[in-house]
Amino acid sequence: MGVSRSSPRGAISAANYVALAIIFSVASLHGQPLGKIVGRVSTSAAGSLAPLTVTTNQDVCGQEVPDESLFVDALGGLANAVVTVVGLPAGDVVSPTITNAGCQFSPRVQLGQPGGEIQITSIDEVLHTSHAYADDDRSLFNVAIPIPGLTITRQLTARGVIRLVCDTHTWMRGFVIAATDLSAVTTSDGAFVFNNVPAGTYDIRIWHEYFGVSNHTVTVEAEGTAAVTYTLHDVDAPNDSY
Amino acid sequence: MYGAWCASCHALDGTGLVEIPTVTVEPMDFTDCAVTTSEPDADWELVIAHGGPIAGLSSQMPGYGDTLSSEQIQALMGYVRSFCDESGWPMGNLNFSRPIFTEKAFPENEVVIVPSVSHKADGGTDLRLRTVYERRIGRRGHAEIGIPVQSLAEGSRRTSGFGDFTVAGKYVLHTNEASTRILSGGLEVKFHTGSELSGLGGGATVFEPYLSSGISVRDLIIQGQVKLELPVGGASDELEFVYNLYGGKDLSGLPSTWTVGAELNGVSDRLAITPQIRKGITRTGAIAIALGVRIPILNRQRQHVQGVGYLIWEYLDPVRAAP
Numbered sequence: 001m002g003v004s005r006s007s008p009r010g011a012i013s014a015a016n017y018v019a020l021a022i023i024f025s026v027a028s029l030h031g032q033p034l035g036k037i038v039g040r041v042s043t044s045a046a047g048s049l050a051p052l053t054v055t056t057n058q059d060v061c062g063q064e065v066p067d068e069s070l071f072v073d074a075l076g077g078l079a080n081a082v083v084t085v086v087g088l089p090a091g092d093v094v095s096p097t098i099t100n101a102g103c104q105f106s107p108r109v110q111l112g113q114p115g116g117e118i119q120i121t122s123i124d125e126v127l128h129t130s131h132a133y134a135d136d137d138r139s140l141f142n143v144a145i146p147i148p149g150l151t152i153t154r155q156l157t158a159r160g161v162i163r164l165v166c167d168t169h170t171w172m173r174g175f176v177i178a179a180t181d182l183s184a185v186t187t188s189d190g191a192f193v194f195n196n197v198p199a200g201t202y203d204i205r206i207w208h209e210y211f212g213v214s215n216h217t218v219t220v221e222a223e224g225t226a227a228v229t230y231t232l233h234d235v236d237a238p239n240d241s242y
Numbered sequence: 243m244y245g246a247w248c249a250s251c252h253a254l255d256g257t258g259l260v261e262i263p264t265v266t267v268e269p270m271d272f273t274d275c276a277v278t279t280s281e282p283d284a285d286w287e288l289v290i291a292h293g294g295p296i297a298g299l300s301s302q303m304p305g306y307g308d309t310l311s312s313e314q315i316q317a318l319m320g321y322v323r324s325f326c327d328e329s330g331w332p333m334g335n336l337n338f339s340r341p342i343f344t345e346k347a348f349p350e351n352e353v354v355i356v357p358s359v360s361h362k363a364d365g366g367t368d369l370r371l372r373t374v375y376e377r378r379i380g381r382r383g384h385a386e387i388g389i390p391v392q393s394l395a396e397g398s399r400r401t402s403g404f405g406d407f408t409v410a411g412k413y414v415l416h417t418n419e420a421s422t423r424i425l426s427g428g429l430e431v432k433f434h435t436g437s438e439l440s441g442l443g444g445g446a447t448v449f450e451p452y453l454s455s456g457i458s459v460r461d462l463i464i465q466g467q468v469k470l471e472l473p474v475g476g477a478s479d480e481l482e483f484v485y486n487l488y489g490g491k492d493l494s495g496l497p498s499t500w501t502v503g504a505e506l507n508g509v510s511d512r513l514a515i516t517p518q519i520r521k522g523i524t525r526t527g528a529i530a531i532a533l534g535v536r537i538p539i540l541n542r543q544r545q546h547v548q549g550v551g552y553l554i555w556e557y558l559d560p561v562r563a564a565p
Contacts, residue, residue: 055262056250056262056264057250127246127247127250129304130304131301131302131304139295139301141293141305142293142294142295142301142302142303142304142305143293143304143305143308144247144304144305144306144308144309145309146243146246146247146306146309147309150308150309152308167251167264167265167302167304168250168251168264169264170264
């Protein structure tokens with residue numbers, strides 16, 4: 001389990017969520033100035049990994065595919081990290097859609113809601129399976145998508161990191177983070193933004209499939225913008241628990 | 243469909259042996275007729291539509307229910323079953339749920355533990371536990387060995403020990419094209435291994451030829467058995483005629499389904515009825531339990547109310563699903 005510095009994850013009770021939601025709503029209604037977090041996740045790790053060799057269906061998938069488990073831009077910005085403000089409610093999250101495209105899951109990392117839905121589709125002229133596993137390696141569902149254009153809906157029956165694999169193309173990986181806390185996925189340059197954040201100090205949890213979970217903090221001033229950069233380092237045994 | 247979608251894991255020839263395996267579990271060998279024929283259509287259709295876990299199989303078998311119509315799923319199942327190129331294998335649709343007393347017509351690989359508790363008029367209670375090891379032989383044959391252990395009350399005394407061991411064989415004599423009817427013939431031999439003096443054994447070798455049948459009529463399953471008991475070499479040579487008739491219904495197509503039914507159980511001029519329930523206690527259905535009460539109807543003074551049931555382990559089927 002990922003543990004924040006000032007408040008253990010387990011201590012974020014339903015009452016806390018309700019209180020924060022009320023504060024958030026009341027502050028908005030009364031025009032109380034809210035702050036903003038503008039951040040970037042970076043890393044000193046190597047910018048890209050060697051491509052993966054395609055072992056089957058090369059006519060559709062090609063001879064190799066990029067290893068998207070680590071995507072770092074020229075300035076060290078890290079894509080596909082999930083940044084979470086611990087204790088702030090997530091609010092409404094758009095149901096994710098994951099597309100089997102070029103024998104990769106696209107997008108590779110996205111947000112969802114525990115109990116919410118996910119749409120799964122394909123544009124590839126080949127059989128894909130979308131097999132979802134919970135954080136504890138429990139199989140949640142496994143759907144075959146043998147023809148392009150088909151869209152299948154399933155429920156996200158777990159919270160935290162839900163891993164998607166294709167059992168017929170074993171290099172394919174996708175992740176849906178079913179989060180109850182306010183979260184964002186970093187863009188290709190490692191950027192993320194949280195608007196309308198009540199003033200205060202928050203624990204920040206960052207998950208990345210390559211680096212695992214790390215914990216940070218941020219302080220947001222009223223009407224202020226907290227500009228932060230979090231740098232993730234290569235570790236031998238990353239903490240994978242969200 | 244099979245070549246484009248299934249063959250990457252199950253192989254074009256159905257053996258499950260592919261040059262570059264993708265899944266981490268070993269797929270079934272569809273060319274093995276014992277695998278391909280022994281389960282009912284409903285199991286295959288469920289797995290194709292919903293994926294392996296619905297029947298306790300691997301989650302790496304995905305569900306095609308969002309893609310295929312039920313007609314396409316049936317066609318795919320028919321194609322998979324066609325990998326068995328030997329004739330004469332009874333199809334799994336005839337593998338009806340086992341009643342408590344009526345001998346199944348379908349050959350099985352099972353260990354069956356059959357307890358019974360009888361409350362007698364004098365207040366005593368007889369306890370019996372019979373363990374049967376059953377083994378399918380070839381396409382239509384079946385052999386079994388039964389070992390009974392008993393604890394019998396006689397007034398204030400109790401006698402315990404082995405009863406009469408049994409050895410039996412049966413053979414499927416007939417199945418129809420639509421796989422709705424099956425008829426088997428068998429012979430059970432009961433050896434007088436139990437002590438006659440203490441009441442644990444019958445005191446004679448008993449030859450028991452029988453016929454067993456099963457018929458499905460829509461969702462209703464009817465199974466019947468007639469048997470002669472011919473004692474040889476004992477003090478009594480009284481021939482007995484045994485007949486059992488079962489009617490029941492599976493409440494779903496799942497291997498772990500509940501089954502409800504009732505049997506009429508006759509032994510010569512004695513008749514009883516046995517209402518019963520059965521439930522697979524693993525998702526694969528490899529372990530199942532049945533409970534019932536045998537209630538005398540005719541010649542009640544010569545029978546006792548019995549609590550009966552069985553615990554079955556289909557030892558060639560996976561008890562737990564692969565990951």
